[in-house]
Amino acid sequence: MAMTAALPGVYESYWMASAEFPSHPPLTEATEADVAVVGAGIAGLCTAWELARKGRSVVVLEASRVAAGVTGHTTAKLTALHTLMYDHLRHTRGPDGARLYARSQSDAIEHAVAVADELGADCDLERVPAFTYCEDPERLDGIRAEADAAREAGLDASFVTETGLPYPVAGAVRVEDQAQFHPRKYLLALERDLLAHGGKIYEGTRVLRLDEGAPCLLGTESGVTVTAWDVVVATHYPVFDRALLFGRLSAHRDLVVAGPLAPDRDPGGMYITQEDNTRSVRTAPYGDGQRLLIVTGELARPGTGDTDQRFRNLADWTHERFPGVEITHRWAAQDSDPTDTVALVGPLHPGAAHVYVATGFGGWGMSGGIMAGRLLADLVTGQRPPWAGLYDPRRMRSLLREAPAFIRHQLETGRHFIGDRLSSVTIQSVDDIAPGSGGVVQHGGRRCAVYRDEDGALHGVSPRCTHLGCFVGFNSAERSWDCPCHGSRFSVDGEVLEGPANRPLDRRDV
Numbered sequence: 001m002a003m004t005a006a007l008p009g010v011y012e013s014y015w016m017a018s019a020e021f022p023s024h025p026p027l028t029e030a031t032e033a034d035v036a037v038v039g040a041g042i043a044g045l046c047t048a049w050e051l052a053r054k055g056r057s058v059v060v061l062e063a064s065r066v067a068a069g070v071t072g073h074t075t076a077k078l079t080a081l082h083t084l085m086y087d088h089l090r091h092t093r094g095p096d097g098a099r100l101y102a103r104s105q106s107d108a109i110e111h112a113v114a115v116a117d118e119l120g121a122d123c124d125l126e127r128v129p130a131f132t133y134c135e136d137p138e139r140l141d142g143i144r145a146e147a148d149a150a151r152e153a154g155l156d157a158s159f160v161t162e163t164g165l166p167y168p169v170a171g172a173v174r175v176e177d178q179a180q181f182h183p184r185k186y187l188l189a190l191e192r193d194l195l196a197h198g199g200k201i202y203e204g205t206r207v208l209r210l211d212e213g214a215p216c217l218l219g220t221e222s223g224v225t226v227t228a229w230d231v232v233v234a235t236h237y238p239v240f241d242r243a244l245l246f247g248r249l250s251a252h253r254d255l256v257v258a259g260p261l262a263p264d265r266d267p268g269g270m271y272i273t274q275e276d277n278t279r280s281v282r283t284a285p286y287g288d289g290q291r292l293l294i295v296t297g298e299l300a301r302p303g304t305g306d307t308d309q310r311f312r313n314l315a316d317w318t319h320e321r322f323p324g325v326e327i328t329h330r331w332a333a334q335d336s337d338p339t340d341t342v343a344l345v346g347p348l349h350p351g352a353a354h355v356y357v358a359t360g361f362g363g364w365g366m367s368g369g370i371m372a373g374r375l376l377a378d379l380v381t382g383q384r385p386p387w388a389g390l391y392d393p394r395r396m397r398s399l400l401r402e403a404p405a406f407i408r409h410q411l412e413t414g415r416h417f418i419g420d421r422l423s424s425v426t427i428q429s430v431d432d433i434a435p436g437s438g439g440v441v442q443h444g445g446r447r448c449a450v451y452r453d454e455d456g457a458l459h460g461v462s463p464r465c466t467h468l469g470c471f472v473g474f475n476s477a478e479r480s481w482d483c484p485c486h487g488s489r490f491s492v493d494g495e496v497l498e499g500p501a502n503r504p505l506d507r508r509d510v
Contacts, residue, residue, distance in 0.1 A: 046373025
């Protein structure tokens with residue numbers, strides 16, 4: 001059965017469908033710049049824009065399209081309230097660490113508001129409160145503790161029992177004067193200004209090689225070389241393994257459904273709960289005076305579980321809590337959670353002198369990406385904001401302090417790496433694969449990942465991820481091959497959709 005017939009709405013990100021899509025040529029000849037930024041999502045574009053404003057010559061290299069990856073599929077909340085982050089931080093990083101985190105994230109929000117105003121960005125930016133809530137009274141202690149910790153960290157936070165949601169909650173943390181926006185419209189304004197300041201953007205340009213030096217050399221898939229004095233790796237999940245950051249990041253995929261909502265039913269804020277495998281709610285302006293209800297949740301490792309059923313679960317929850325809403329859009333995003341909870345923004349590894357990274361935003365990439373752009377631009381130009389140490393990827397004390405999370409991640413990755421080799425065959429015969437579906441089969445004496453399209457044609461690829469060799473699983477709702485170890489994703493023909501892998505799956509004749 002076709003995906004669109006089985007699931008509600010059209011599989012299309014609203015942010016992608018409702019903003020212009022200017023194109024940029026691929027890089028075809030060697031070039032030089034003060035700084036090369038790899039990746040044109042929110043972290044990469046914000047970094048490039050900040051550096052161009054500081055007078056640096058900048059080149060941006062994007063494997064796909066500008067703001068079309070995670071940034072084009074986010075929920076687009078600009079908030080410093082990140083579920084239950086502050087109570088955790090004051091115990092693991094101390095009160096000063098929690099305050100620095102709050103300052104850095106709040107600074108990013110205010111900076112986005114100021115930049116949108118300066119550039120005249122028509123990006124639907126709205127100031128609204130943010131809530132982290134629970135429905136289960138047994139979780140209230142955690143909510144109260146978070147409200148206290150967030151207030152202690154400097155946020156305008158309070159504990160409340162009433163919200164604008166159309167269902168009761170046991171309690172919530174409320175933080176005032178946060179923001180939400182259209183992420184692609186915001187970044188398109190930055191893109192135009194970046195080009196006006198002499199920056200260059202190249203799409204369809206995948207970077208495969210990095211030689212650190214003075215200057216650094218970047219090698220692209222097409223064989224073209226880029227020379228730069230400084231390099232920023234902002235590919236969401238780092239594509240260079242020399243820092244072994246993949247061992248400190250855990251990928252999860254979350255789903256989104258959306259549909260029109262009458263303005264008088266708008267809950268008036270941004271909401272999130274960790275219950276029900278996470279539920280996040282917000283609205284956005286949506287033509288003819290309506291609002292678009294956006295609901296996110298159903299977190300899972302890439303390549304695991306029944307994605308179709310997870311979309312149905314999210315749609316059912318939305319219909320139950322917001323009766324009468326017709327789901328018109330659905331999409332999915334991928335996030336990387338750092339094992340010690342704070343994003344990794346700064347020098348790529350202990351020996352790095354001119355290479356920087358931004359990753360591990362854990363579902364909070366909008367404020368995190370804007371923060372990262374400012375922080376990295378400062379580091380590249382010889383400045384050091386007070387929260388640089390908090391985000392420094394070279395930190396070891398917090399990694400040791402939160403070793404149990406790191407160990408759990410390694411055990412789960414190892415379970416997939418070894419266990420999937422023993423049980424990766426999911427379908428007995430190619431003949432059993434229905435149109436629009438796929439699975440791993442034993443064929444011709446070896447395992448193949450096989451997809452049958454709607455016309456009955458078979459597409460076969462190696463099931464072994466080209467990153468570190470884990471076996472991929474079929475994502476039925478998005479029709480992709482996803483790796484559960486580190487989150488790489490591939491099309492049904494094996495092309496890379498999402499890193500850290502940067503080479504396609506080998507084609508196989510079936």
